[in-house]
Amino acid sequence: MAKIISPSTSLLFSSPLYQNSLFPSQSLSISTKPIIRPCFSRNPNGPSLVVRASSSSTTTAAAVVPDDISNVLGEVTIFTAAGDPVKFKELWDQQEGIAVVALLRHFGCFCCWELAATLKEAKEKFDSAGVKLIAVGVGTPDKAQLLAERLPFPLDSLYADPDRKAYDVLGLYYGFRRTFLNPASTKVFSRFEELKKAMKNYTIKATPDDTSSVLQQGGMFVFKGKQLLYARKDEGTGDHAPLNDIFDICCNVPAP
Secondary structure, eight states: OOEEOOGGGSSTTOSGGGGGOSSOGGGEEEESSOOOSOEEEEETTEEEEEEEOOOSSSOEEEEEEOTTHHHHHHTOEEEETTSOEEEGGGSSOTTTOEEEEEEEEETTOHHHHHHHHHHHHHHHHHHHTTEEEEEEEESOHHHHHHHHHHTTOOGGGEEEOTTOHHHHHHTOOBSHHHHHTOGGGGGGGGGHHHHHHHTTTOOGGGSOSSGGGGGBOOEEEEEETTEEEEEEEOSSTTOOOOHHHHHHHHHTOOOO
16 A cells, blocks of 8 residues: 655655655655556546556655656756757657657766666667667766766767756655665676676766755656656666656557
8 A cells, every 4th residue: 555755754856956846745646556557547637647666676666757747847958068058859750759858867877877887788779769868967968978988978969958857857865875875786796797888987076066966866757748657756866767667668668
């Protein structure tokens, strides 16, 4: 049975960044079953999409996502790695295009270098399926360039969100305990070899100048046009969504 958690009993809204989040406090819950399929529910204010996380951990986060999330996120301005401003709605076809949006913690996070390396290795597979892979990280474009050059990672798939605007809108986790003390972070130890390989050319210089940004957690989202198909908030540092699950979702998009 799902348990509803209010802001007063959780860390989800411990940061004032979330006061404008699209995720209302009454919609957050913890489910003990990993579910990767979205389902629809009705409420007095209209339909909402309930998307639960897919994870091997014993608890996963779920949220009732407002119908207009794509419209609101679409107006958020981020930057290309070259420093050009771009809105989210310009990143993929808003009618039928399928996109995977991976939000990294920040460009100086070694776990995010590992995730970026995994995304790069999977990019050809996603491309062949007609799915656009988009990686967004916290930091300025010059920090994004460091990761892109040293990992390396394709510049045309990497974007910078220095003010964490997208993270704010999506209500992603933030805080000291989430970053350093969450049990979900222990998963990274099972990927030690992958982490070691990704960090071959790592540099701490990619860390944002605003050090408070290192407390930001990431997440993974799948869209078809403006329709949200999947949403996952990372529970802790290194708690990334399994890309095989993400690919299966992209390849099994329901017909309109």
